[in-house]
Amino acid sequence: MSTRMRLLMLAALLLLCAATSLMAGAHWLSPVDIWHAVWMPSATNVEDLLIRTTRISRTVLAITVGASLAVAGGILQTLTHNPLASPGILGINAGALFVVVLIATFGGFGISWSPYAGAFLGAAVAAAIVWWLAMHRATSASPLRLILAGAALAALFSAFTQALLVIDQQGLDAALFWLAGSVSGRPLDTAWPLVVIAAIGLLLSAPLLRDLNVLSAGDTVAASVGVRLRRLQALAIGAIVLLAGASVALAGNIVFIGLIVPHIARRLLAADLRVWLPGAALLGAILTLGADIAARLLIQPGEIPIGVMTALIGAPLFIILVRRQRNAHV
Template sequence: MTTLAARPTPARNRSGARTGRRVAVTAGAALVLLLAVLASFALGSRQLGVGAVWHALVAPDGSDASTIVRELRMPRTALGLAVGLALAVAGVLFQALTRNPLAEPRILGISAGASFGVVLAISVFGVGTLAGYVWFGIAGALVAGLLVFAIASRAREGASPVTLALVGAALDASLASGVYALLSIDARTFEEYRFWVVGGLAGRDLGVTAQVLPFVLVGLLLAALVARGLDALALGDDVARGLGHRIGLVRLGGGLAAVLLTGAAVAAAGPVAFVGLAVPHLARALVGADHRWTLAVSALLGPALLLGADVVGRLVAPPGEIPAGIITALIGAPLLAVLVRRARVVTA
């Protein structure tokens, strides 16, 4: 007696092929990030070979190459990894929570809150170090995020995507006015703020990365926990409820993750543009709308983009350099123009 093996269904074949493609894309993104890290260690006003970089990392000998790698390039590479990851993942969360393809870490006033906290640190408390800015920046971002969600929740329709965006825009404008007012009355504050606000990785030591890393890790964990809920939210609130998701908890967890990630990134590196806007779009184009895969690929491509911009900034005007925030803004302006023409805010 012979038996016939069950043939795979077309749907199963398509699902397997899609998963295989996503795994391949994720592996490719990891390779791109690895190359960006290597370039960050090797390239700058002084070029170093791969062998010299490796020797400086595993067997430092006090040479110029070891000093350059360990004292200058290692701290900014580590910070670039943390900040790029945080901004990209926060961008995915903001776009999912607001159902707005143009959403990015500035849309809910979070970046403005961090900026206001830094200005207060300089002008009122006399803080003059980047390590000191971090705590005030994170606190400002958290307060701004709480205000946005508290005010939006009191609206008749609750904290809907449109309400969150409107309240965030209003808070962003208000905090920006406060920042400009403080800067206009204190020249010293303006001089110190000017260095921070352009956004970049230079001048930060490993202590800054150590300060923000716990916030980044907690935000990343929360983002992973709400990934399935974000998929349901994309179908609308009613459908998400019907699928058994508690949309209030999903929005709260996703919002808290986005605030922690944005606050940590902006406090450490300044308001770096473009990463949180463009990387989620690129990730969705590569792996589709499943937020588990979008978050994973964004977490790899975000730091790769930021480190790449930092390397370009070092190479275009040696021995000086252009901050990474300016490079990302130059790259992002044309893309933003394209997105504005094609964007559509989806409301439930």
């Protein structure tokens, strides 16, 4: 099967998952209900209100978060030459959670958008500090320095967060959403700026793919053919901050998407980043939507955090990939 056909199949599967997401829940809806809510909404129709105020929002957010984390993970794995790299390695998750808990501790949740802005700010500041540490007295950030700086800063932010949670119980209650991960209860009229930021991050990633392709062969090879490593690293880190920062701010700590999806995309599609990274965006959106649908259906009328579902789905997939990779080299 050709690569183009596989991409088309992934796009079709994403549309199917999106339609299922709009229909699925404690109260199942029909395709006719979806059509009516989208094109002929009524202010007095309960199904229309459910779809327009809840299910469209969580579907859009799941697609945005899944695609953004997958692309951010793919870029970071290429940038660091580390197949185990994920956005959290830059301290993005830990930085976002720390600022959210800090805001909650000082009673700053009176404004509806404050946790989103705080989480994104924390993610951006963490990534900026990691970049500065990795670049200190160097012409370019080595992959090892990026990883070590990110691990150290993540540990530091996590320690600060735990200290705040011990001091203030209110901060713990506010942090539960970001710790578990969820796309529910987040209206688009509040979250849309972060969706736009994630879209900008995806657009910024596109011009970098050619140079990242060369970089995948090694820093020395990339420098020898004229790739400006420092500029490429700065732009790539900027794209990762926009993508992962917006995702963490929207949905909290969603694990395994940024780690596992790039590996699946590379196995399904061509080795060219210009092919498998868009495929990773589709796969990330599909996996996140599927996890969200399963989270709604498994323990009705309750709901499992989507972060738990992505871990339950992603961990076995990753183990299977590792075993197959090992067998291929035996």
